[in-house]
Amino acid sequence: MALQLLSTVGLLASGAAAAGHLFPGCQTDLLSKNDVCNTKASVTDRAKALVAALTIEEKIALTGSTSPAFLALGSPATNGGVKEALHGVASSPGVTFNKSGDYSYATSFPQPILMGAAFDDNLIKAVATVISTEARAFNNANRSGLDYWTPNINPYRDPRWGRGQETPGEDTFHIKSYVKSLIEGLQGSDPDYLKVVATCKHFVGYDIENWGGNERYDFDAIINPQELSEYYMQPFQTCARDAKVASIMCSYNALNGVPTCADSYILQDVLRDHWNWTDDGFYVTSDCDSIQNVFLPHNYTDTREEAAAGSLVAGTDLDCGQYYQTHLPAAYEQGLFDDAAIDQALVRLYSAQIRLGMFDPADNQAYRALTFGDVNTPDSQALALKAAEEGIVLIKNDGTLPLQTKGRNMTIAVIGPWANATTTMQGNYAGIAPYLRSPYLAAKDLPGVNAIYAGSPGDPTTDGYPAAIKAAKDADVIIYADGANSAEEQDRNLIRWSGERQDIMTLLAGYGKPFILLQMGDQLDDTPFLHHENVSAILWAGFPGQSGGDAIMNIITGKTAPAGRMPVTQYPAHYVNDVPMTDMNLRPNATSGNPGRTYMWYNESVVDFGFGMHYTNFTVTFANGSDDDTSSWDIQSLTQGCTETYKDLCAFQSVGVSVENKGSVKSDFVTLGFVAGEHGPAPHPIKQLVAYERLFAVEAGATATAHLNLTLGSLARHDDTGNLVLYPGDYSLLVDVPTQAIWNFTLTGDEATLEEWPQAPARQ
Amino acid sequence: MALQLLSTVGLLASGAAAAGHLFPGCQTDLLSKNDVCNTKASVTDRAKALVAALTIEEKIALTGSTSPAFLALGSPATNGGVKEALHGVASSPGVTFNKSGDYSYATSFPQPILMGAAFDDNLIKAVATVISTEARAFNNANRSGLDYWTPNINPYRDPRWGRGQETPGEDTFHIKSYVKSLIEGLQGSDPDYLKVVATCKHFVGYDIENWGGNERYDFDAIINPQELSEYYMQPFQTCARDAKVASIMCSYNALNGVPTCADSYILQDVLRDHWNWTDDGFYVTSDCDSIQNVFLPHNYTDTREEAAAGSLVAGTDLDCGQYYQTHLPAAYEQGLFDDAAIDQALVRLYSAQIRLGMFDPADNQAYRALTFGDVNTPDSQALALKAAEEGIVLIKNDGTLPLQTKGRNMTIAVIGPWANATTTMQGNYAGIAPYLRSPYLAAKDLPGVNAIYAGSPGDPTTDGYPAAIKAAKDADVIIYADGANSAEEQDRNLIRWSGERQDIMTLLAGYGKPFILLQMGDQLDDTPFLHHENVSAILWAGFPGQSGGDAIMNIITGKTAPAGRMPVTQYPAHYVNDVPMTDMNLRPNATSGNPGRTYMWYNESVVDFGFGMHYTNFTVTFANGSDDDTSSWDIQSLTQGCTETYKDLCAFQSVGVSVENKGSVKSDFVTLGFVAGEHGPAPHPIKQLVAYERLFAVEAGATATAHLNLTLGSLARHDDTGNLVLYPGDYSLLVDVPTQAIWNFTLTGDEATLEEWPQAPARQ
Incomplete structure (x- = not known):
């Protein structure tokens, strides 16, 4: 049977070319005879029937995130490649945007750090519903699969973390509320079908990229049971236990000496046994290459085979990478895992595909009818604008805001590196937006306003300061848009405004005109401006997405009143010298010098978690x-x-x-x-x-x-x-x-x- | 007079458009009457005559690296924009490559770190002579100026430094010998004219980019007089005192509390008084924005005007940036500097232009006759190949090398992220090369060799390991090309091979075939491979430039015998945990735990400074x-x-x-x-x-x-x-x-x- 199935696959795969997301062939003679196509059987029985038809070689070949040869068996295979949708269907190996026309873009919402600042769970559910609708439309057009490696819910416990922007913030109650709504929106409410598979990541204790001689691939997070349970585990508890997320991703790091993807304590004892995360189709995926990392650099096993088999047996069902495919054959020969272990993994993976409706007729599946007409609708566009508006936080205001522009023939200078930002406004894990409305573009379109622009004031080898100075001198009001951009694989060493930027900002603020600091991106210590008499107002707008500039100008002009709240603590610049990133403890510790982490334990913030002003x-x-x-x-x-x-x-x-x-x-x-x-x-x-x-x-x-x-x-x-x-x-x-x-x-x-x-x- | 000159400038500038490197108008009526055009007067008198014709406003406008409005007075103005030529005429704001055809490329030599490994001063002089010839050709075509901000001679005292690749290595005697030859080649031997102005940078104590909460813009290097004199100052002593370099660049950092660009101790007492660096046209330039940094983030002065005037008075003649132009006017009004101070700076700057022949008739200047026919000549191409060959260091060899390829119909797999490298082979501060010969391309062209290629084995979301594994299995010999790439503004946290790379390398090496590790880029701790029985040979080839692949294959096949020597210590991976980058001390210190720096003081190297094997x-x-x-x-x-x-x-x-x-x-x-x-x-x-x-x-x-x-x-x-x-x-x-x-x-x-x-x- 197995060989025959494989040959069918070969035929289908060649026809489907590089697509990878076609629905499987329950119409084909061979597959239709398998019980996986029997819609009256239970999900588990259907998955078991398919797995039973496979040889061990075929099974192993299906344990990776890319298994193109088996295209027809599952759809897409067991997974079909990395797909991301953190704040909109995102550019990723498993998602194919068209070059123009239909499917050349998807709605690009703000980054979670700004949406988190809205403290509005219904907003999050609405956003996630749009994302899953667009994901289904892309899938129906064979442009993506349906398993998304979203959301990132490691709490943002250190301001240096390069991926903090991907999270709703530092507080776990907040993250839990946010992520429950998000998963409801992503996975949908159809009792028969998952809309898409969401994946809570990175389980657990992951929030270092590359800092001070430590990198995520070999970091060993030492976390005591108290803080593990009360903080680091909390978002995952909600995902698994309460929101019934279909997938969990284990992480690069080790937890207390054990690489998480090889740790049966967290994958079995906590996740599956304690949280009862055992529904049909619930599966664990590795992070990309994290099975490999179990061997090196973690050095957790003596051999590659032990790393692969150990992870499989511990409960990691899918390998993002090809380490399972490469090394499980020898591990099998060495008796390091048995058929039951790999069957369990594949049954979980295929059960998820069955719950996505992949093996069922399209007729009764409303999700299968979604098309590009459902992508970036006027409602979705309005929602992207609203999401940004709701999150923006007013940190300082001397009465300058809201700006009365009507009938005043006002000249507004929009200055700074983010003044005419495009993709920077999206942050990482972004897709292709239908448009990107910068602060300057939005200012230009204000009625009765003359907007002038000057970019980054800091490049001395080209235009230097004078353009910014001229724009500021020519204007009635100055909006200065600048901020910090974090990145995956790169933690920040500094959380302060650079000297150069402090210099130009205070220079421009000194011209006796209203000066509005539009702080974008990640948090920086605003101490130099918070009590500076020449700085009229400070707005924090994070990474606001496709309509970011409009949201900002709506707030500035008072069309929308600000009500966002800080989703994180704004730490003083010296915090980076006070505690190493590697210290996972939240509580202050006189011996180590750790001054405490998050608003729960640190009392010297510059701007408090939860702070936000109004008009x-x-x-x-x-x-x-x-x-x-x-x-x-x-x-x-x-x-x-x-x-x-x-x-x-x-x-x-x-x-x-x-x-x-x-x-x-x-x-x-x-x-x-x-x-x-x-x-x-x-x-x-x-x-x-x-x-x-x-x-x-x-x-x-x-x-x-x-x-x-x-x-x-x-x-x-x-x-x-x-x-x-x-x-x-x-x-x-x-x-x-x-x-x-x-x-x-x-x-x-x-x-x-x-x-x-x-x-x-x-x-x- | 001044206004009349300015109006002349206006006319000329508009005619010259964005060119910026035109020779000045000693033919025009107005300028020709000024003694700057009097070739019989002394350099100083000529420069003084020009400066005397300027108003204070004009003088201030000429203190920046870009002063386009004054195009006709000097040529190019006082400087004409940042120009780099570290290992070939380089892409930089003051250099314009053509899009195709003539002047669309220049010879791209290896990075200094590899040329340093040749320990061949004559080679360096020959390379520098080619560079200055090509720079002159570009200048004659109005595609560059003649002041180059080359070389970088801060000794490479910490393996993490992001710009170590730009230097010849860690030893100061070596750097001194190298740089003396380099400057002779760059500045030429014409008794009447400088070929180009070379600039020794960064004076002094600069070698941190961004590490552990410290960045170059505000780092205060604490260096005691002994190590300042014996180590950090040594290369600059050679530049200024012995090689008579025409320009020195002060740095971003402070030295013992004083930002170097505002430090009359180093700029006057040491540089000009102690080293007698007072010839016509010797000037100090700031690094880009480093005058601004004196104010913020150094906070060295209370006002911007004090930062600008203080730097000028301390002896920084030119500002890369526009801080002088922006703030010297108010500083002048406040009496923070007098006419003599700015006149001295401008006389120095114009004297350099006069020594470059800018105000003299072209007839007697051989350099003015150089054209694109002098760029990337066959001799220069051969020299670029030779420079790479001379530097390559054989670190390990079990007898596998040289590889006997002739008549053996051998299949060589060239695998790894650098296997088909292009611009990566050039390193930073590079120009546009005429061609870039990767290791794979060079292997393909070997007679009787079947070369197969597999790229980076590490991306699990696309092709993953299997391509590398297949290539290795299909080959008779495996060349694995990989390494670390450092960067400006980014120091390294880690100096070890990643776990993923160790894994794939030892996996491929385990196939029982000759396995040659081609280590590119910066140093990494080779401990996992040095004594690994499956690793046949290790070659270090740095950033080998346009003919890098050919040089490597010539060494591997024995056409050229290796004789390069390590220009730096190869430190063990744990070194990054042993001493902070910020500790400038070279000597071991039991109290601080500093284990010592460089081969002079550190005795636990993995591979020694000066080590290199032969055939x-x-x-x-x-x-x-x-x-x-x-x-x-x-x-x-x-x-x-x-x-x-x-x-x-x-x-x-x-x-x-x-x-x-x-x-x-x-x-x-x-x-x-x-x-x-x-x-x-x-x-x-x-x-x-x-x-x-x-x-x-x-x-x-x-x-x-x-x-x-x-x-x-x-x-x-x-x-x-x-x-x-x-x-x-x-x-x-x-x-x-x-x-x-x-x-x-x-x-x-x-x-x-x-x-x-x-x-x-x-x-x-």
């Missing part, structure tokens, strides 16, 4: 009673009333918060709720985000109510073994940044364990 | 007597007999070394002489290079004689104040690496100071 004033009070009400709950009563499988999800209180717009401008407002207090193991975090709700378009003078839905998980803390425990003690709910309202309460009775954290086995 | 065996003996002869000299007799202005240059002994080729292959041999011994202040260096001579084409069985010309400087050492002193004590002359011959001798009598080092003033 109006909001006051925040509790809807039901005064701020100093105190209440008390008995822990045993709380736990006895909790019937959820996962007790951290049990409701505690839904706290109403009255948000009054006391100014004169209609505005959104992000209501942030943090828990603080003396409870559980010391040290205690400064505070921790437990709930948020974005209120929309609160009219001037009006009051709106937000609901902060607290759970037992909002109150619980992790002990030093990683268990999640409800502790008696004092609690405070702090609302807004800076805090505007505090509700103090207590828990009484004995501590109660909500979750037993699986312990790592003793390592040799 | 034959050479034995080395002293020509006049046995190795264990001992001799003694009286210090006072030596110094009394020394009549040179600079006593370190006085001859001591010319030591004859007999080099016998005991093998069967004709070969060059680089004779290296080091001094070691217990004399002068402790600690004592392991040894220090004091002389070298490359012998050419020593026939099998023949003996040739090298002459190691020792000077008093070869014996002297620097005390802790930086003075150069001849000390009584034991001396040894060690010849070859590893040492083959030792001559021990002693100096007796009282120590004698050969040079008083100017001390830095006390800093606030």
